[in-house]
Amino acid sequence: ELKVEQNPLFLSMQEGKNYTIYCNYSTTSDRLYWYRQDPGKSLESLFVLLSNGAVKQEGRLMASLDTKARLSTLHITAAVHDLSATYFCAGRISGTYKYIFGTGTRLKVLA
Amino acid sequence: DVKVTQSSRYLVKRTGEKVFLECVQDMDHENMFWYRQDPGLGLRLIYFSYDVKMKEKGDIPEGYSVSREKKERFSLILESASTNQTSMYLCASIQPGQDYYEQYFGPGTRLTVT
Numbered sequence: 001e002l003k004v005e006q007n008p009l010f011l012s013m014q015e016g017k018n019y020t021i022y023c024n025y026s027t028t029s030d031r032l033y034w035y036r037q038d039p040g041k042s043l044e045s046l047f048v049l050l051s052n053g054a055v056k057q058e059g060r061l062m063a064s065l066d067t068k069a070r071l072s073t074l075h076i077t078a079a080v081h082d083l084s085a086t087y088f089c090a091g092r093i094s095g096t097y098k099y100i101f102g103t104g105t106r107l108k109v110l111a
Numbered sequence: 112d113v114k115v116t117q118s119s120r121y122l123v124k125r126t127g128e129k130v131f132l133e134c135v136q137d138m139d140h141e142n143m144f145w146y147r148q149d150p151g152l153g154l155r156l157i158y159f160s161y162d163v164k165m166k167e168k169g170d171i172p173e174g175y176s177v178s179r180e181k182k183e184r185f186s187l188i189l190e191s192a193s194t195n196q197t198s199m200y201l202c203a204s205i206q207p208g209q210d211y212y213e214q215y216f217g218p219g220t221r222l223t224v225t
Contacts, residue, residue: 009151031211042201042218048211088153092212097142097161097205099214101153
């Protein structure tokens with residue numbers, strides 16, 4: 001059974017700093033997703049990672065996937081206040097329509 | 112753009128009431144999902160539907176049922192609401208084979224059961 005673990009659960013960081021959110025998953029997943037959720041809002045898709053070594057970047061966010069280590073990372077570069085949100089990773093169980101979500105990382109960027 | 116809408120953003124119901132949460136998507140997606148989101152637990156799958164009138168239990172189906180009479184609409188039913196069903200409910204849809212099986216989420220319904 002696929003399990004997805006994110007860490008840290010909470011992250012408070014200063015503007016301008018770099019940090020990484022980690023997403024470990026327990027068994028094979030053929031797709032790894034990253035979402036952003038603002039308070040009281042729904043989930044917004046950020047990235048879909050399909051294969052080992054995949055790297056995607058948008059603005060100050062960069063996501064990568066290492067299928068051998070069963071690890072995805074979301075790297076934040078030079079954080080700004082607007083990045084404050086909760087970030088979720090999710091894996092799809094191969095061959096199914098079932099998605100397993102991590103518990104989320106609540107990021108707060110301090111001015 | 113895919114649009115997934117949910118009937119209510121906020122809902123307050125009393126214990127024992129029958130509650131209907133509606134979800135509509137406008138992109139002819141085959142698969143639709145209902146999740147509940149609780150702090151520290153992420154999103155947990157309640158039910159999903161892979162076609163009209165077809166459904167499959169997720170991880171936490173107890174106390175819930177679903178209905179999908181039309182392709183675009185997926186309803187979540189709480190037969191007799193209880194306080195432990197107070198939560199944020201999110202609907203999502205996908206079209207298999209498209210968009211890397213990426214889920215599109217509705218805005219969510221925050222349900223409070225008193």
